[in-house]
Amino acid sequence: MPRLRFIAKFAAMTELNEYESEMLDAVLEAFGIPDSLTRRQLLELFGGDEATAFSMVQILLREGLIAEAGKHGDYELPEKLILKPKGEKFLKEGGFTKRYQREQEKPVEVGGTLAKLQQQNMKLQNLKLSAESERDNLQKAVNRLQTLQYIWWGLIALALIIGYLLGHAHKH
Numbered sequence: 001m002p003r004l005r006f007i008a009k010f011a012a013m014t015e016l017n018e019y020e021s022e023m024l025d026a027v028l029e030a031f032g033i034p035d036s037l038t039r040r041q042l043l044e045l046f047g048g049d050e051a052t053a054f055s056m057v058q059i060l061l062r063e064g065l066i067a068e069a070g071k072h073g074d075y076e077l078p079e080k081l082i083l084k085p086k087g088e089k090f091l092k093e094g095g096f097t098k099r100y101q102r103e104q105e106k107p108v109e110v111g112g113t114l115a116k117l118q119q120q121n122m123k124l125q126n127l128k129l130s131a132e133s134e135r136d137n138l139q140k141a142v143n144r145l146q147t148l149q150y151i152w153w154g155l156i157a158l159a160l161i162i163g164y165l166l167g168h169a170h171k172h
Helices: 002-013 018-029 039-045 050-062 085-092 095-105 110-171
Strands: 036-038 066-069 080-083
Touching: 018 039, 018 050, 018 085, 018 095, 036 039, 039 050, 050 066
Parallel strands: none
Antiparallel strands: 036 080, 066 080
16 A cells, blocks of 8 residues: 555645646535545545545545544545544535636745845855855864874884894894
8 A cells, every 4th residue: 555655745745736726626526415425425426536535535634624534554544434523614615626716816025034044055155154164074084194193204214224223233
């Protein structure tokens, strides 16, 4: 069932398009008089496509428009779904389709977006400054280690020369 998991996560993260909005409204309308849908009825509504049905149910649950009844696994459809009064009211007010149309009519909030971009720019500048500072500190550490390495090489060379001279002086 990993496909269902992916679809559920995907559905939870994305904005709904017009088709998905209409599908969700169709599911809400399908509840009818007893205000409930069985698992079988739901699958019939989606032509047996459990993955799509599951993702639509997750959206409706997240919105608080329906409730689950009966046993089911983590990534399976419940035995029964019940339409909440909030769901009925939402549908009467135009449902997801109306919400989608309102979203399309909204002017793009340039000011809000600009402020977000400026805030992100400040964060990135701060991040750049801290990275540069860290780079400088690391460069200083590398320079110190290189200096120490040169000193060690010098001491080794000096020890070799002294050893050679002492060894050569003992022979004479």
